[in-house]
Amino acid sequence: MKSNEEKLYEKEEEPEDGSMPPLIAPEDLPPRPRSLMGYLDYWESLSSKLINVARRYQRDSFIYKDWYERKAQRCQALEQQYNRLATNSSKSNDAISQSLGKALGYPWFKDDQDTFPGATAENGVCVGDHVAESIAEEAARRIIQLTRRNEDLEDELRAWRHAGE
DSSP, rough: OOHHHHHHHHHSSSSTTOOOOOOGGGGGGGGOOOSHHHHHHHHHHHHHHHHHHHHHOOOOOOOOHHHHHHHHHHHHHHHHHHHHHHHHHHHHHHHHHHHHHHHHOOBBBBOOTTTTTOOOOGOOOOOTTOOOHHHHHHHHHHHHHHHHHHHHHHHHHHHHHHHHO
């Protein structure tokens, strides 16, 4: 025989269609009566079955309540995790944007005291509407541009040295 704890975990999975299980199955209904006396027995049997269903529903509602509470707690935990990850992602984006913005020579807040009174070096640079990805793309373009310029200058230097020989 299964313990109440085992029965509780039997209810853990949802039905495939997402509905609650039926309170009374059609096969649990008493057979249709064929006589007037049969109707009395039918209604007595039906009321007895409905009382049992009500008791089972009362018991199952506790089990489902526990199941839904566990699911709600899981949703709250996931929401907290999402909020933590979103906050960390935002902080990471800000740190990357500031690092790349400083390297690319973006203007400092501290240098525009008219617009940003009291701004210091801790406030960083003004990256505007940029995010880490767009500033990284700009940095990549700048690296490519500087690499090409460096190659051109090396070619000119080699030509100048060669002409001097």
